[in-house]
Amino acid sequence: MPPDDLTPTTPAELSRDIKLLxxxxxxxxxxxxxxxxxxxxxxxxxxxxARRAGEPGAAEAMQRLIDAQDLxxxxxxxxxxxxxxxxxxxxxxQQRIRVLRERERAGVLDESIGGAVRELQxxxxxxxEMRAILNRISIRLVxxxxxxxxxxxxxxxxxxxxxxxxxxRDRIRLVPREEDTLRDTLAExxxxxxxxRPTRTVRATLxxxxxxxxxxxxxxxxxxxxxxxxxxRRALQDAYPGEDWGELPLILHYASWIGGDRDGNPNxxxxxxxxxxxxxxxxxxxxxxxxxxxxxxxxxxxxDEAPVDPALAPPDGAPGVNEVYRARLRAIADRLAAGGYRSxxxxxxxxxxxxxxxxxxxxxxxxxxxLRRLIEKVRLFGxxxxxxxxxxDARLHRAALDEIFRAYGLCDSYQDASEEERQALLAREIAxxxxxxxxxxxxxxxxxxxxxxxxxIAEAHRHYGPRVIGTAIASFSTEPSDVLxxxxxxxxxxxxxxxxxxxxxxxxxDLQNAPRVMAALYAHPxxxxxxxxxxxxxxxxxxxxxSSKDGGYLASNWGLYVAQRQLARVSQDHGVLLELFHxxxxxxxxxxxxxxxxxxAQSPLAMQGRISITEQGEVIAxxxxxxxxxxxxxxxxxxxxxxxxxxxxxxxxxxxxxxxxEQLAEAGExxxxxxxxxxxxxxxxxxxxxxxxxxxxxxxxxxxxxxxAGGFTQIRAIPWVFSWMQSRAIIPSWYGVGSAFEAFCEGxxxxxxxxxxxxxxxxxxxxxxxxxxxxxxxxxxxVKADMGIAELYASLVTDEALRERVFAxxxxxxxxxxxxxxxxxxxxxxxxxxxxxxxxx
Numbered sequence: 001m002p003p004d005d006l007t008p009t010t011p012a013e014l015s016r017d018i019k020l021l022x023x024x025x026x027x028x029x030x031x032x033x034x035x036x037x038x039x040x041x042x043x044x045x046x047x048x049x050a051r052r053a054g055e056p057g058a059a060e061a062m063q064r065l066i067d068a069q070d071l072x073x074x075x076x077x078x079x080x081x082x083x084x085x086x087x088x089x090x091x092x093x094q095q096r097i098r099v100l101r102e103r104e105r106a107g108v109l110d111e112s113i114g115g116a117v118r119e120l121q122x123x124x125x126x127x128x129e130m131r132a133i134l135n136r137i138s139i140r141l142v143x144x145x146x147x148x149x150x151x152x153x154x155x156x157x158x159x160x161x162x163x164x165x166x167x168x169r170d171r172i173r174l175v176p177r178e179e180d181t182l183r184d185t186l187a188e189x190x191x192x193x194x195x196x197r198p199t200r201t202v203r204a205t206l207x208x209x210x211x212x213x214x215x216x217x218x219x220x221x222x223x224x225x226x227x228x229x230x231x232x233r234r235a236l237q238d239a240y241p242g243e244d245w246g247e248l249p250l251i252l253h254y255a256s257w258i259g260g261d262r263d264g265n266p267n268x269x270x271x272x273x274x275x276x277x278x279x280x281x282x283x284x285x286x287x288x289x290x291x292x293x294x295x296x297x298x299x300x301x302x303x304d305e306a307p308v309d310p311a312l313a314p315p316d317g318a319p320g321v322n323e324v325y326r327a328r329l330r331a332i333a334d335r336l337a338a339g340g341y342r343s344x345x346x347x348x349x350x351x352x353x354x355x356x357x358x359x360x361x362x363x364x365x366x367x368x369x370x371l372r373r374l375i376e377k378v379r380l381f382g383x384x385x386x387x388x389x390x391x392x393d394a395r396l397h398r399a400a401l402d403e404i405f406r407a408y409g410l411c412d413s414y415q416d417a418s419e420e421e422r423q424a425l426l427a428r429e430i431a432x433x434x435x436x437x438x439x440x441x442x443x444x445x446x447x448x449x450x451x452x453x454x455x456x457i458a459e460a461h462r463h464y465g466p467r468v469i470g471t472a473i474a475s476f477s478t479e480p481s482d483v484l485x486x487x488x489x490x491x492x493x494x495x496x497x498x499x500x501x502x503x504x505x506x507x508x509x510d511l512q513n514a515p516r517v518m519a520a521l522y523a524h525p526x527x528x529x530x531x532x533x534x535x536x537x538x539x540x541x542x543x544x545x546x547s548s549k550d551g552g553y554l555a556s557n558w559g560l561y562v563a564q565r566q567l568a569r570v571s572q573d574h575g576v577l578l579e580l581f582h583x584x585x586x587x588x589x590x591x592x593x594x595x596x597x598x599x600x601a602q603s604p605l606a607m608q609g610r611i612s613i614t615e616q617g618e619v620i621a622x623x624x625x626x627x628x629x630x631x632x633x634x635x636x637x638x639x640x641x642x643x644x645x646x647x648x649x650x651x652x653x654x655x656x657x658x659x660x661x662e663q664l665a666e667a668g669e670x671x672x673x674x675x676x677x678x679x680x681x682x683x684x685x686x687x688x689x690x691x692x693x694x695x696x697x698x699x700x701x702x703x704x705x706x707x708x709a710g711g712f713t714q715i716r717a718i719p720w721v722f723s724w725m726q727s728r729a730i731i732p733s734w735y736g737v738g739s740a741f742e743a744f745c746e747g748x749x750x751x752x753x754x755x756x757x758x759x760x761x762x763x764x765x766x767x768x769x770x771x772x773x774x775x776x777x778x779x780x781x782x783v784k785a786d787m788g789i790a791e792l793y794a795s796l797v798t799d800e801a802l803r804e805r806v807f808a809x810x811x812x813x814x815x816x817x818x819x820x821x822x823x824x825x826x827x828x829x830x831x832x833x834x835x836x837x838x839x840x841x
Contacts, residue, residue, distance in 0.1 A: 017091035114235040116642040136609030137251040145209035260388035270456035284385040299325035309357035344382030391473040400447040422481035458493035466498035477503035506543030508551040515566035522574035541581035544591025545717030552672025558665035565603035579610035586619035588733035596636035601773035672736035690723035729790040733781040738816030
């Protein structure tokens with residue numbers, strides 16, 4: 001495909017890569033389908049370019065051109081543009097990496113670990129104070145399968161191979177024959193990509209999702225995490241020379257919901273979770289066995305040339321061994337392969353003496369090379385690879401307790417009991433030594449599954465150790481009794497001392513009630529005892545997707561900010577260290593956006609060093625397919641946390657800012673709910689003007705699109721956002737924003753502080769990280785939205801009056817939001833520039 005889509009400002013290297021990849025794709029299209037197919041692709045591409053440039057009549061001409069094609073040509077067009085955009089994304093990623101490397105080479109790379117350490121050192125943070133900061137940090141990145149990556153793993157592997165091959169052109173200077181070989185390799189992979197089915201023919205199973213997660217963990221994440229510690233150690237040594245930074249505290253942790261998240265997914269059974277743990281363990285063991293095999297070929301030091309620690313006696317049956325390290329490594333590998341290690345700590349106990357002996361006997365480089373990397377991997381990932389979180393709907397827990405308590409004659413109806421009655425009953429049962437679960441439960445399927453799940457957690461702890469499942473989450477938590485129910489279940493199977501019990505607050509109302517719920521929990525004597533046993537640390541999860549679907553983008557973001565701020569105050573008042581768990585999606589409408597900016601935009605009170613963040617399915621492939629992109633992602637997160645913990649002052653939200661946001665959130669929610677929940681015919685419009693029904697039928701992930709039977713409220717936020725993204729309307733991330741800004745600035749709401757509403761909003765944008773991040777995120781999706789394409793989707797609505805009424809509201813609100821964002825930021829073209837900047841961050 002010709003490269004004339006490039007603008008005059010496209011960097012030369014990016015232009016070169018797009019020309020190469022696009023040209024090779026064009027060759028493949030000609031070879032596979034002939035000149036006529038290639039010309040059809042080119043005509044449509046030229047027409048699309050003209051439409052995008054706003055040429056008069058271009059959209060109509062493009063429509064006529066497409067309507068004239070037959071079904072086989074449609075298939076070629078779809079494949080051609082799908083693959084072209086994928087290849088262009090690879091080229092843009094490579095350009096992003098070039099820019100980052102140039103900045104690093106020039107010493108001007110911002111949002112890096114080195115930058116954060118230098119900033120803190122320059123601000124007067126001593127080495128001891130830096131150690132104290134590092135000891136406070138716990139960054140927990142939690143992988144989820146949902147929303148599932150639509151591309152097959154076979155396609156992802158090919159795209160990664162293309163990216164790695166393309167990167168060779170920047171790393172080494174190729175001679176002509178090598179350039180020819182590289183082009184042939186790229187063409188070969190593009191041909192394979194063209195002939196590979198891009199999507200699954202059958203619905204992905206949980207096993208597929210587990211394998212996909214393992215692929216990213218073992219192929220990229222493990223090495224990227226070790227690299228991060230190397231980068232941190234190097235930055236600390238440069239800033240604080242003479243200090244010992246040999247073994248750093250574990251500041252970065254990975255966990256997973258894949259195989260453990262049973263909220264609305266009937267496929268996640270206790271047996272599936274146990275099988276997932278076994279699969280994860282096998283994957284970790286395979287990684288370590290490969291490393292041990294490689295090390296045994298390198299650590300061939302002879303006792304004739306260098307002494308070894310006397311404690312490293314030759315393994316049994318091998319007296320007089322000359323190459324002690326090689327022999328020990330092979331013995332460790334044999335024991336590992338035979339399942340002789342229960343935990344990563346056991347494996348470390350055998351590996352660390354080898355490194356210590358090398359360092360004590362002039363083998364410092366050997367100790368700090370591949371052997372140290374293996375030790376770091378085992379420290380970070382153990383033999384379990386990643387721990388699983390177990391999540392279930394609190395409403396199912398209530399139903400199970402209702403049935404169990406009724407069977408024991410303890411309560412006529414737990415569901416109908418008051419909150420005080422529930423708490424009193426739960427407290428008595430937590431203290432009661434009598435077993436609650438019968439040996440062979442004969443309750444409903446739901447209750448039996450709840451019992452089996454908790455017994456599975458206990459079995460996993462007995463078999464693999466407590467680290468394999470360390471968190472139980474109750475989604476749709478609304479009251480303290482929902483968390484006390486978790487404690488009762490955990491106490492029943494004797495895992496309460498090894499499990500974090502986490503409420504998940506999801507709707508706007510739940511976010512508002514969260515501080516009250518946690519204050520009551522903290523004051524409850526039974527829960528106080530549990531917190532004391534867990535080191536006075538409480539993790540609280542906040543849902544971004546459902547709150548946005550419930551009340552719109554402004555109300556959701558403000559509700560989250562207020563909840564974080566108030567939860568932090570409540571926790572401090574009760575002497576509890578709060579760890580917020582951010583259930584962020586990949587798209588803006590589900591809480592997405594740059595993670596580092598989101599960290600810095602939250603209330604300063606909420607950042608105490610511990611943070612959990614979901615890494616959701618649709619962004620895992622982007623963040624972790626390329627090691628350089630993964631490194632940048634991790635650097636930005638650690639930079640944000642380090643900077644927030646180390647700064648001596650911060651900009652807290654001012655009273656007039658918070659008052660403005662209260663008004664904006666209320667106005668935005670009113671506009672959003674009037675459109676989505678109250679406008680007659682909206683539900684029908686949505687089903688006809690977006691591919692929501694098709695998305696529900698696609699065999700992408702293992703979870704159904706609905707949590708259960710019911711209407712709109714049972715639809716998951718993920719397909720809700722995806723459907724609007726596909727139609728290019730993208731209303732979840734901006735609808736109601738323009739109306740709220742207009743009402744605030746033009747007198748529909750109470751007059752704000754001196755200078756008027758717009759002046760206040762501009763001040764908030766300039767000085768308040770929260771509001772600036774919110775506006776930038778809205779701005780980004782306003783640019784992504786395309787009302788022309790959205791109107792084409794709207795034409796699918798059969799009721800003409802409904803079509804015109806609903807789409808007019810969408811178009812007008814989009815224009816209103818664009819206008820007010822431009823006024824607040826002070827530049828009409830800011831959105832497009834911001835969108836471009838994201839590619840370089």
